[in-house]
Amino acid sequence: MSVLAQTALLRRRAARRRSLAAAWKMVGAAALAIAFLLPVYWMLTTALKTTADTFAVPPVLIFQPTLEHFRGVYEEGSVARSLVNSLIVAASATLLSVVIGAPAAYVLARFRFRGKSDLWFWIISNRFISPIVVALPFFLIARDLRILDRHIALILVYLTFGVPLVVWLCVDQFRAVPREVDEAATVDGANIWQVFLRINLPLAMPGIVVSAILAFIASWNELLFALVLTRSEARTAPVEAANFMTGFGIRWGPMMATGTLIVLPVVVFAISVSRSLVRGLTMGAIK
Amino acid sequence: MSKQRIHWPAVSLIAPAVIALLAIGLYPLLFALDVSLRQYQLSKPYLGTDFVGLQNYLAVFNDPLFWQSLLRTAQFFALTVPAQVVLGALIALFIESLPWRLISFLMRVLLVVPIAITPTVVGLIGRLLFNRDFGFINYLLSLLQIPPVPWLGEPVPAMLTIALVDIWQWTPFVALVMISGLTLISQEVLESGELDAGRGWHFFWKVQAPYLLPGLTAVLILRTADILKLFDVVFVLTRGGPGVSTELVSVYIQRVGFRVFDMGVASAQAILLLILCIALSRVYIRLFYREIES
Numbered sequence: 210m211s212v213l214a215q216t217a218l219l220r221r222r223a224a225r226r227r228s229l230a231a232a233w234k235m236v237g238a239a240a241l242a243i244a245f246l247l248p249v250y251w252m253l254t255t256a257l258k259t260t261a262d263t264f265a266v267p268p269v270l271i272f273q274p275t276l277e278h279f280r281g282v283y284e285e286g287s288v289a290r291s292l293v294n295s296l297i298v299a300a301s302a303t304l305l306s307v308v309i310g311a312p313a314a315y316v317l318a319r320f321r322f323r324g325k326s327d328l329w330f331w332i333i334s335n336r337f338i339s340p341i342v343v344a345l346p347f348f349l350i351a352r353d354l355r356i357l358d359r360h361i362a363l364i365l366v367y368l369t370f371g372v373p374l375v376v377w378l379c380v381d382q383f384r385a386v387p388r389e390v391d392e393a394a395t396v397d398g399a400n401i402w403q404v405f406l407r408i409n410l411p412l413a414m415p416g417i418v419v420s421a422i423l424a425f426i427a428s429w430n431e432l433l434f435a436l437v438l439t440r441s442e443a444r445t446a447p448v449e450a451a452n453f454m455t456g457f458g459i460r461w462g463p464m465m466a467t468g469t470l471i472v473l474p475v476v477v478f479a480i481s482v483s484r485s486l487v488r489g490l491t492m493g494a495i496k
Numbered sequence: 497m498s499k500q501r502i503h504w505p506a507v508s509l510i511a512p513a514v515i516a517l518l519a520i521g522l523y524p525l526l527f528a529l530d531v532s533l534r535q536y537q538l539s540k541p542y543l544g545t546d547f548v549g550l551q552n553y554l555a556v557f558n559d560p561l562f563w564q565s566l567l568r569t570a571q572f573f574a575l576t577v578p579a580q581v582v583l584g585a586l587i588a589l590f591i592e593s594l595p596w597r598l599i600s601f602l603m604r605v606l607l608v609v610p611i612a613i614t615p616t617v618v619g620l621i622g623r624l625l626f627n628r629d630f631g632f633i634n635y636l637l638s639l640l641q642i643p644p645v646p647w648l649g650e651p652v653p654a655m656l657t658i659a660l661v662d663i664w665q666w667t668p669f670v671a672l673v674m675i676s677g678l679t680l681i682s683q684e685v686l687e688s689g690e691l692d693a694g695r696g697w698h699f700f701w702k703v704q705a706p707y708l709l710p711g712l713t714a715v716l717i718l719r720t721a722d723i724l725k726l727f728d729v730v731f732v733l734t735r736g737g738p739g740v741s742t743e744l745v746s747v748y749i750q751r752v753g754f755r756v757f758d759m760g761v762a763s764a765q766a767i768l769l770l771i772l773c774i775a776l777s778r779v780y781i782r783l784f785y786r787e788i789e790s
Binding site: 231234237238241242244245246247248249251252255263264265266267268308309310312313315316317319320322328331332334335336337338339340341342343344345346347348349350365366368369372373376400401402405426429430432433436437446447450451453454459461464465468471472475476478479480483486487490491 | 524599604606611612614619620624629735746766773
C-alpha cells in the first residue's frame with residue numbers, strides 16, 4: 210500500500226472515531242436533558258391527564274389531554290387568589306430589598322470606615338440563618354402587631370434574605386464602577402445621593418437586575434414563613450400547593466395543575482434571563 | 497491617622513438597610529432569646545409566660561429527638577453533597593467538552609430549570625414519581641423485575657427519596673458553578689496542558705481540577721446553609737415521617753413550635769441552631785471569601 214493510501218486510511222479512521230465520540234456526546238446530552246426535564250414533563254402531563262390516565266400502570270404516554278383540572282382549579286378560586294398573593298408579596302419584597310439594599314451596597318463598595326467588614330459580614334450573615342430561627346419569634350411578634358395573615362408580614366420577613374442577597378451581589382457591581390466617575394461628579398457639585406442615583410445606579414443596573422431576579426424567585430418559592438404567617442387571606446401559592454397533601458385522597462390532577470401554574474412563571478422568567486441568572490448564582494463562588 | 501468624621505450623607509444611604517435588618521433580622525432573634533428563657537405554651541395560655549431560666553435549654557440537651565434530628569441532617573449532607581459534587585463536576589466537564597455551541601448553551605439553560613422550580617412543587621412531583629402504586633420510578637424498576645418499593649412508607653427509602661430529590665434539584669447548581677470555574681481556564685493553559693498530558697485523566701487533574709476547587713468551597717458553604725434550612729421538600733414529601741425518620745432539624749423545630757406549640761423549647765432549639773449557623777458561616781466566610789477591604 211502506498212504511503213498516500215495509508216494516511217488516507219488513518220485519516221478516515223480518526224474521522225470515524227471523532228464522529229463516534231460526537232454521537233456519544235449527543236446521546237449524553239439527550240440523557241441529561243431527559244433526566245432534568247422528566248419530572249417537569251410528568252407534572253405537566255399529569256395536570257393534563259384524566260384521573261383514570263394518571264393511575265394507569267404502565268403509564269400512558271399518549272393520551273387525550275384535558276383542561277378539566279385547570280378549569281377546576283380556576284373555578285375554585287383559592288389557587289388564583291394565592292397566585293395573586295404570591296405576586297404581591299414577591300414583587301413588593303423584591304422592590305423593597307433593592308431600594309434598601311442597593312444604596313447600602315454602594316456605601317460598602319465606596320467608603321472606608323471603621324467596622325465596615327463587620328457590618329458587611331453582619332448583613333450577609335442573615336443569608337445563612339435558618340428561617341425557622343426567625344419564623345418562631347416573628348410569628349409571635351406578628352401576632353402582637355396583628356399583622357398575621359396579612360401581606361405586610363411576609364413582605365417584611367422576606368427582607369431578611371432579600372436585602373443580604375442584593376447587598377452581596379451589588380457590592381461587586383458598584384466596585385466595578387470607576388471611582389474617578391464619582392470624583393468628577395463631586396467636583397461638579399453633585400451630592401452623594403445624586404452621585405449614587407444618577408451615575409452609579411444606571412452603571413450598576415445589570416447587577417441590580419440580577420439580584421432582583423434572584424430575590425423575586427426566592428420570595429415566590431418560599432414556604433416556611435408563608436406557612437407560619439398566613440392562614441387564608443394572604444396565603445401564598447406554595448402554601449396552597451402544600452395543602453393538597455393534607456386530608457384524604459390526593460387530588461393529583463388539580464395538584465399538578467396548581468404546581469404547573471406556580472412553576473411556569475418562574476421557569477419562563479428564569480430561562481429568559483438564564484445568562485444573568487447563572488452569573489448571579491455563581492458570582493462570588495469563583496473569585 | 498486623621499480623626500474620623502462621620503459622613504452623614506453616606507450614613508443616610510446605608511441606614512435603611514441597617515435599620516431594616518435590625519428590626520427584622522436582629523430584633524426577632526433577641527425576642528427568641530427571651531422566649532427561650534420562658535415557659536411559653538401557645539396552646540395553654542393559662543399557664544402564663546413565666547421566666548424559667550435555662551430550663552428549656554436543659555430540656556433540649558436532654559431531648560434525644562433534637563440531637564437525632566441534627567445527626568440526621570448531617571447524614572443527609574453526607575448522602576447528598578458528595579453525589580452532587582461528583583455529578584456536578586462530571587456534568588460540567590461534559591458540557592465544556594461539547595463541540596456544538598448551541599447545544600452547550602441549551603444545556604446551560606436547562607440547568608437553570610431545576611434550580612428555579614419552587615421546592616414545594618418539587619416535593620409534590622416527588623410524591624407523584626415515587627408513588628408506590630402508580631409512580632414512574634417503581635414502573636421503571638418493574639421493567640427490571642424489581643418489586644415495588646414503598647419509597648415514602650419506610651424510613652430508609654424515605655430518606656433516600658428526599659436525598660434523590662435534593663440531588664436532582666441541586667446538582668445543576670453545582671454544575672453551573674463548576675462550569676464558570678472551567679471557563680476561566682485560558683486557551684494557552686488548555687493547549688499547553690493538552691500537549692503535556694493529552695486529554696483524559698491526567699489532563700483533568702493537572703489542568704482542570706485546580707479551577708474547580710474555588711467553586712467547590714463555595715458549593716460546600718452554600719449547601720451547608722441550605723441543608724440546615726431545608727424544610728419545604730421534606731414537609732411536602734414526608735412531613736418528617738414515617739415516624740421521625742426524615743425529621744431534619746428545621747422540620748423538627750417547626751413541629752415543636754407550631755404543632756406541639758411549645759414556643760419556649762422551640763425557641764431554645766432555634767437559638768442553638770442559630771449558634772451553629774453563625775459558627776459555621778463565620779468559619780466558612782472567613783476562610784473562603786475575600787472581605788471588602790479596598
